[in-house]
Amino acid sequence: MHPLIKSSLSKLNFALGRNPKTEKTEDYRKFVPEPYKAVFTLSADFELAWAWRFGKGLGDPCQAAIKKARRARKNMPELLELCEKYNVPVTWATVGHLFLKECSRENGVPHPGMKRPEHFENGYWKFDEGDWYKDDPCSNHKDAPEWYCPDLLDKIQGSEVEHEIGCHTFSHIDCRDVVCPPELFRQELQECQKLARERGVELKTLIYPAHTVGNLEELSKSGFSNYRTNIGNVLGYPVKHPNGLWEIKSSFQLEWRADWSVDYHIYRTKTIIDRAIQNNSVCHFWFHPSFEHEYVEQVFPAVLEYLNEKREEMLLTTMAGYVDWLNEKSPVAVKQEAASVAS
Ligand SMILES: [Zn+2]
Ligand SMILES: [Zn+2]
Numbered sequence: 001m002h003p004l005i006k007s008s009l010s011k012l013n014f015a016l017g018r019n020p021k022t023e024k025t026e027d028y029r030k031f032v033p034e035p036y037k038a039v040f041t042l043s044a045d046f047e048l049a050w051a052w053r054f055g056k057g058l059g060d061p062c063q064a065a066i067k068k069a070r071r072a073r074k075n076m077p078e079l080l081e082l083c084e085k086y087n088v089p090v091t092w093a094t095v096g097h098l099f100l101k102e103c104s105r106e107n108g109v110p111h112p113g114m115k116r117p118e119h120f121e122n123g124y125w126k127f128d129e130g131d132w133y134k135d136d137p138c139s140n141h142k143d144a145p146e147w148y149c150p151d152l153l154d155k156i157q158g159s160e161v162e163h164e165i166g167c168h169t170f171s172h173i174d175c176r177d178v179v180c181p182p183e184l185f186r187q188e189l190q191e192c193q194k195l196a197r198e199r200g201v202e203l204k205t206l207i208y209p210a211h212t213v214g215n216l217e218e219l220s221k222s223g224f225s226n227y228r229t230n231i232g233n234v235l236g237y238p239v240k241h242p243n244g245l246w247e248i249k250s251s252f253q254l255e256w257r258a259d260w261s262v263d264y265h266i267y268r269t270k271t272i273i274d275r276a277i278q279n280n281s282v283c284h285f286w287f288h289p290s291f292e293h294e295y296v297e298q299v300f301p302a303v304l305e306y307l308n309e310k311r312e313e314m315l316l317t318t319m320a321g322y323v324d325w326l327n328e329k330s331p332v333a334v335k336q337e338a339a340s341v342a343s
Helices: 003-015 061-086 150-158 182-197 216-221 262-279 293-298 300-309 319-326
Strands: 038-046 091-094 164-167 226-229 246-249 282-287 314-316
Touching: 003 262, 038 262, 038 319, 061 150, 061 293, 061 300, 150 164, 164 182, 164 319, 182 216, 226 319, 246 282, 246 319, 262 282, 262 293, 262 300, 262 314, 293 300
Parallel strands: 038 091, 038 282, 038 314, 091 164, 226 246
Antiparallel strands: none
């Protein structure tokens, strides 16, 4: 489809209220705590160079992945400052390898103790030759900051905002049952949990790399409480599955769209927030910290400012904090302090 037609159709569907799809419930109070009218959570797929090293259609995917990592590193301090300015928490779903300060080869092999997926292809990646860890520089966070980031995790944990650190697997694997045996999935999570505990963090939220939802039985046995799905955009309600896991549905991706004006980006995002409040919905936005810097400068501040303005009506919390409330483990997930913002 011609991009201009696609963009016009997207705007039309939005104007008609078809995107995000709005769900109804008989009793929204099961999902929205008093005295709020809606709930809002925000997640980031935090991966630096790990996500796109097998990306299709990127020429040299490893170089493209490194470029994205550098952009994410440039964006991160500004993103964290904006979160502080408007007191908006994020669930930072972090690739486990990023917790490391360094790593090295043993007998020429990176991470010899870690299992590897078989060669596979999905909609985004093609892993058809060599070792899964072939691009791992086996270096350290100073010399290869695209592959490790204890420094950024320190910043997230040191923030005044009550952010959550979530999980995005250890090496950004495809988790679907057809590709990922349970032993591989389990080991990836265990490695992340071990590294997170060293930082005093209990991982509760899994964001599946490239939306490759799978191995749900293993996930439920692992101590996690929830995961995100991206099946269209939904303003609706989380689902509790029989295995005890909560599924949080995505409502919208925050990203720079070249065919939208800055004003339209802001208008559309604020309107989704308004619709969530009108409909008493649970609203979830997500983003890649490697998104274009234009977004960080020109759109993201307006979105966070609006969320801060709406916090009396809308509970702003993390995914794990919200699920703790759903599981009746905590009365209200996050301190509701308005950021005092000079306008
Ligand atoms: Zn490594
Ligand atoms: Zn990812």
